Amino acid sequence: MNIRHLRYFVTVADLGSITRAAEELGMEQPPLSQQIRQFEQKLGVKLFERQTRGVKLTEIGATLIPRARAILELQHQFQVTAEGLARGEVGHIRLGLAGAVPLLPVIPLAIRSFRDIAPDVTLSLEESNTPALCAALHESSTDIAIVRPPVPDPARLSVSHLLDEPTVIALPRGHRLTEEPVISLDMVADDPLIIFPRELGPGFHDAILSAYQLAGVTPILGQQAPQIAGTVPLVAAGMGVSVVPRSLCQIHAGGVTFHTISEPAPRATLAVAIRSGQNMPIVSRFVKILRTTCREWEKMSPEAQFPASGF
Amino acid sequence: MNIRHLRYFVTVADLGSITRAAEELGMEQPPLSQQIRQFEQKLGVKLFERQTRGVKLTEIGATLIPRARAILELQHQFQVTAEGLARGEVGHIRLGLAGAVPLLPVIPLAIRSFRDIAPDVTLSLEESNTPALCAALHESSTDIAIVRPPVPDPARLSVSHLLDEPTVIALPRGHRLTEEPVISLDMVADDPLIIFPRELGPGFHDAILSAYQLAGVTPILGQQAPQIAGTVPLVAAGMGVSVVPRSLCQIHAGGVTFHTISEPAPRATLAVAIRSGQNMPIVSRFVKILRTTCREWEKMSPEAQFPASGF
DNA sequence: ATTATCCATACATATTATATATGCGACATG
DNA sequence: CATGTCGCATATATAATATGTATGGATAAT
Numbered sequence: 001m002n003i004r005h006l007r008y009f010v011t012v013a014d015l016g017s018i019t020r021a022a023e024e025l026g027m028e029q030p031p032l033s034q035q036i037r038q039f040e041q042k043l044g045v046k047l048f049e050r051q052t053r054g055v056k057l058t059e060i061g062a063t064l065i066p067r068a069r070a071i072l073e074l075q076h077q078f079q080v081t082a083e084g085l086a087r088g089e090v091g092h093i094r095l096g097l098a099g100a101v102p103l104l105p106v107i108p109l110a111i112r113s114f115r116d117i118a119p120d121v122t123l124s125l126e127e128s129n130t131p132a133l134c135a136a137l138h139e140s141s142t143d144i145a146i147v148r149p150p151v152p153d154p155a156r157l158s159v160s161h162l163l164d165e166p167t168v169i170a171l172p173r174g175h176r177l178t179e180e181p182v183i184s185l186d187m188v189a190d191d192p193l194i195i196f197p198r199e200l201g202p203g204f205h206d207a208i209l210s211a212y213q214l215a216g217v218t219p220i221l222g223q224q225a226p227q228i229a230g231t232v233p234l235v236a237a238g239m240g241v242s243v244v245p246r247s248l249c250q251i252h253a254g255g256v257t258f259h260t261i262s263e264p265a266p267r268a269t270l271a272v273a274i275r276s277g278q279n280m281p282i283v284s285r286f287v288k289i290l291r292t293t294c295r296e297w298e299k300m301s302p303e304a305q306f307p308a309s310g311f
Numbered sequence: 312m313n314i315r316h317l318r319y320f321v322t323v324a325d326l327g328s329i330t331r332a333a334e335e336l337g338m339e340q341p342p343l344s345q346q347i348r349q350f351e352q353k354l355g356v357k358l359f360e361r362q363t364r365g366v367k368l369t370e371i372g373a374t375l376i377p378r379a380r381a382i383l384e385l386q387h388q389f390q391v392t393a394e395g396l397a398r399g400e401v402g403h404i405r406l407g408l409a410g411a412v413p414l415l416p417v418i419p420l421a422i423r424s425f426r427d428i429a430p431d432v433t434l435s436l437e438e439s440n441t442p443a444l445c446a447a448l449h450e451s452s453t454d455i456a457i458v459r460p461p462v463p464d465p466a467r468l469s470v471s472h473l474l475d476e477p478t479v480i481a482l483p484r485g486h487r488l489t490e491e492p493v494i495s496l497d498m499v500a501d502d503p504l505i506i507f508p509r510e511l512g513p514g515f516h517d518a519i520l521s522a523y524q525l526a527g528v529t530p531i532l533g534q535q536a537p538q539i540a541g542t543v544p545l546v547a548a549g550m551g552v553s554v555v556p557r558s559l560c561q562i563h564a565g566g567v568t569f570h571t572i573s574e575p576a577p578r579a580t581l582a583v584a585i586r587s588g589q590n591m592p593i594v595s596r597f598v599k600i601l602r603t604t605c606r607e608w609e610k611m612s613p614e615a616q617f618p619a620s621g622f
Numbered sequence: 623a624t625t626a627t628c629c630a631t632a633c634a635t636a637t638t639a640t641a642t643a644t645g646c647g648a649c650a651t652g
Numbered sequence: 653c654a655t656g657t658c659g660c661a662t663a664t665a666t667a668a669t670a671t672g673t674a675t676g677g678a679t680a681a682t
Contacts, residue, residue, distance in 0.1 A: 001390065003314055004670090019628060031671045033629060043393040049588060050629065052679040059454070059591045060396045063403075067389045074382045079312065081378060082354040085371045092374075143370075277360065280370045315639090330659060342640045344660060361660065363648040 003075055005039040006068045009047060012036060013065050017054040088281030090120045095286075096133040096145040097125060099200060099228035101270065104165070104247045105306060107146070110293040114286055121282050129200035129227070137275055143283055146290075148204045149271045158276045160287070163294040165268040166260070167208070170235045170242045173255030184262040185215040185243075192222025192240030194231040201228060204268055208243045211266035232256055250306060270294075314386055316350040317379045320358060323347060324376050328365035399592030401431045406597075407444040407456040408436060410512060410539035412581065415558045416617060417474070418457070421604040425597055432593050440511035440538070448586055454594055457601075459515045460582045469587045471598070474605040476579040477571070478519070481546045481553045484566030495573040496526040496554075503533025503551030505542045512539060515579055519554045522577035543567055561617060581605075 012021040018036065022029040040047050047061035057065065084090030101107060102125070111123060126142070134151050136142035151159055169183050175191075177183055189212070198205040212219045222240035225231040229251070231242040236254030245268040249258040272287055297305060323332040329347065333340040351358050358372035368376065395401030412418060413436070422434060437453065445462050447453035462470055480494050486502075488494055500523070509516040523530045533551035536542040540562070542553040547565030556579040560569040583598055608616060 001314065001386065003312065017628075027670095028672055029629075030631080030673085033631090035670080037630085043390070044397045045393045046590075052628075054628070059451075059589065059594075060393075060402075063396060064389065064393060067385070067392060071382060071385045071389060074378065074385060075312065078375065078378045078382060079354065082356045082371075082375060085374060086355045278370065279357075283370075328659075338639095339641060340660075341642085341662080344662090346639080348661085363659075365659070 001039070001042055003072070005035060005042075006072055008032060008035050009039060009061075010065060010068050010072065012048065012055060013057050013061065016056065020054075084120065086281065088121075088285045089118050091280065091282045092122045092124070093282060093286055094124050094126065094141070094143045096136055096142040096147075097127045098130050098133060098145070098147045098270070099127065099196065100245055100248060101146050102127055103229065103250055104245070104270075106163070106290075106294050106297045109297065110286075110290045113293060114289050117289075118282060118285065121286075130203070131199065134273065137273055140275070143274065143278070143280070144286060144290075145273045147271055147273050148201045149269055150203050151271070151273055152202075156276050157273050158278070159271050159273045160291065162270040162272050162291060163298050165245045165247065165270065167243050167266050167268055168246050168249060168258040169261055170232055170244055170248070171257050171259060172235050172238045172241070173257070175241070175257075177259070178257050180259060182262050183259045185212050185219075185265075186217045188241045189215075189217035189219065191220070193219040194222050194225055194234045194240045194242040196225045196228050196231065204228070204266075207266040207268070211243070211261075211264050214264040247306070312350070312353055314383070316346060316353075317383055319343060319346050320350060320372075321376060321379050321383065323359065323366060324368050324372065327367065331365075395431065397592065399432075399596045400429055402591065402593045403433045403435070404593060404597055405435050405437065405452070405454045407447055407453040407458075408438045409441050409444060409456070409458045409581070410438065410507065411556055411559055412457050413438055414540065414561055415476070415556070415581075417601075417605050417608045420608065421597075421601045424604060425600050428600075429593060429596065432597075441514070442510065445584065448584060451586070454585065454589065454591070455597060455601075456584045458582055458584050459512045460580055461514050462582070462584055463513070467587050468584050469589070470582050470584045471602065473581040473583050473602065474609050476581065477557045478554050478577050478579055479557045479560060479569040480572055481543055481555055481559070482568050482570060483546050483549045483552070484568070486552070486568075488570070489568050491570060493573050494570045496523050496530075496576075497528045499552045500526075500528035500530065502531070504530040505533050505536055505545045505551045505553040507536045507539050507542065515539070515577075518577040518579070522554070522572075522575050525575040558617070 008021065008025065011024055012018055012032070015021045015024060018032050019029045022032040025032065036048065045060050045064070046058050047064065048055040049058050081090055097107065114121070114123075128136070130147040130149075131152050133142060133145035133147050134153060134157065137145050137157060138153070146162065147159075149159065149161075151157060169185075169188060171178055171188075177187060180187075193208075193212075195205065195208060209219065223234050225234055225242075228244065229248060231244055232248055232251045232253055234240070235242045236256045243261070243266060244258075246258070272290055274283055274287060319332070319336065322335055323329055323343070326332045326335060329343050330340045333343040336343065347359065356371050356375070357369050358375065359366040360369050392401055408418065425432070425434075439447070441458040441460075442463050444453060444456035444458050445464060445468065448456050448468060449464070457473065458470075460470065460472075462468060480496075480499060482489055482494075482499075488498060491498075504523075506516065506519065520530065534545050536545055536553075539555065540559060542555055543559060543562045543564050545551070546553045547567045554572070554577060555569075557569070583601055585594055585598060
């Protein structure tokens with residue numbers, strides 16, 4: 001049994017004539033006659049009633065026709081899907097995002113431009129932390145991860161830079177420096193520093209502490225936040241100050257104010273990671289769009305970068 | 312693209328090795344290698360990552376595997392169904408029943424024995440009248456019809472006798488003959504005869520009127536009943552008497568009593584009709600069972616014929 | 623009666639799948 | 653480091669299969 005047999009079967013059934021079906025199929029009548037007969041023999045079932053004027057489905061044939069159509073439909077879907085996958089037009093991308101990355105406007109921007117060129121690709125987003133995302137990549141439970149470098153185990157991963165985001169200082173309402181637009185780290189050396197556990201993002205964590213060191217001060221470590229974005233509520237609660245990626249300024253919580261940091265300021269670096277073996281066209285396309293979107297976004301003015309924010 | 316390609320595809324994917332898959336498939340390794348490569352070329356997609364130790368699905372291949380399995384599963388179902396149809400073990404029978412036939416205990420008996428030998432065949436029942444059933448057979452909206460002969464247009468139909476059911480007289484509560492177990496038609500010649508329209512069952516209708524004629528009386532036609540079984544409620548309402556198939560004695564409505572008719576008594580003949588071209592094995596099997604069940608049932612005692620009735 | 627239509631059969635040819643033999647590269651093992 | 657083994661790829665030959673061409677037979681239309 002063969003898909004060709006099924007195609008012949010439904011075509012003959014549809015046209016009620018082997019001759020017509022043959023020309024529809026671009027072949028001659030005798031071979032089609034033979035194929036139909038052979039198919040019947042293989043199945044052990046008489047599919048058509050040969051009449052003087054064409055052929056007519058037997059009851060058994062009529063019962064089998066919908067099933068044959070279903071197989072042909074699936075087969076067609078299979079080929080369409082394969083073509084789409086080859087062209088990077090269909091499929092599914094599981095996108096992993098490091099802590100606080102969803103707040104970055106480039107992400108929706110990139111997703112939007114990707115949907116424009118590949119509307120049939122579905123996306124699933126998941127927020128996690130850099131080490132977990134790298135593990136997810138390795139075990140193929142995520143396709144693309146936006147991480148805060150360095151990645152713990154870069155073997156078999158292909159990592160490329162996305163952008164360097166400035167950081168800002170988050171101060172609670174009523175802090176003595178609330179009116180200062182620009183603050184240096186040594187000015188807040190006496191305030192407890194709210195920071196996330198190092199395991200969730202060793203690179204960014206170290207960058208913050210290094211910046212303190214370069215500023216010549218040692219931070220007093222305050223309450224630990226559950227994630228990167230989780231520092232802001234703790235600042236709002238007056239537990240201390242925090243150094244966060246600038247995109248967190250979109251969180252307007254409890255009167256927290258955000259302030260530019262004078263040099264030396266830490267930077268929140270983001271990179272995109274995929275498996276090295278990964279060669280799904282959609283994945284490459286998405287990464288490409290992600291990178292160009294980030295490049296363009298970095299050139300934009302701060303007002304354009306955060307369109308709905310009062311930064 | 313071919314079903315064989317799909318089978319090769321999933322087998323190689325399952326075993327992770329072309330060599331293993333080849334022996335699983337009962338073929339040599341080189342042709343399988345070729346077929347896989349050819350399949351990839353036809354699809355324009357790389358399905359496997361050739362490694363030093365076997366092969367591994369690419370992401371695209373992994374995406375396509377479930378679809379390939381689905382097609383193979385459907386194809387398997389197709390063949391199983393075809394075999395079942397050939398053997399008369401699967402399928403669907405649309406059974407049409409003439410008026411009042413559902414009350415005949417042979418019908419459930421036959422259906423039950425049929426389900427014992429062909430449990431995967433589904434049945435749908437429909438009650439109608441003989442001419443409509445024959446039309447339904449002709450237009451293939453019914454597969455088997457139990458009718459009251461003669462059939463109006465026996466061309467292209469194959470009709471065979473099932474049974475001759477005795478008829479009984481139905482009397483309303485309080486009728487002067489209620490206490491008589493056996494009644495002759497001339498004894499009720501003065502009571503209006505409730506009967507169904509001739510169009511709904513010309514054969515049975517004529518048999519009743521002929522019996523009256525043979526008894527030397529002419530019936531007074533009373534209210535017309537909508538169907539054969541519909542006479543009983545009208546009798547209960549006191550509109551007259553009726554002559555009905557004996558199986559209607561199972562309707563215990565409003566004190567109607569049923570009485571054996573002394574000869575000459577009409578008989579309610581039943582026959583089974585199928586299309587002549589009909590050669591679905593399940594249909595033949597069902598008809599065969601129907602006939603044997605009827606033969607056996609006719610030999611049974613009246614008490615056994617109507618087990619749950621007080622006849 | 624004659625023609626046209628449509629399916630079946632017979633044979634030849636082209637296409638396709640498979641088998642056999644062999645080569646190449648990568649790992650494992652002594 | 654050499655050697656053997658494993659696994660996939662290639663090349664060629666052969667077998668299987670599908671298709672094309674020519675033709676016959678049956679039935680309905682003219």
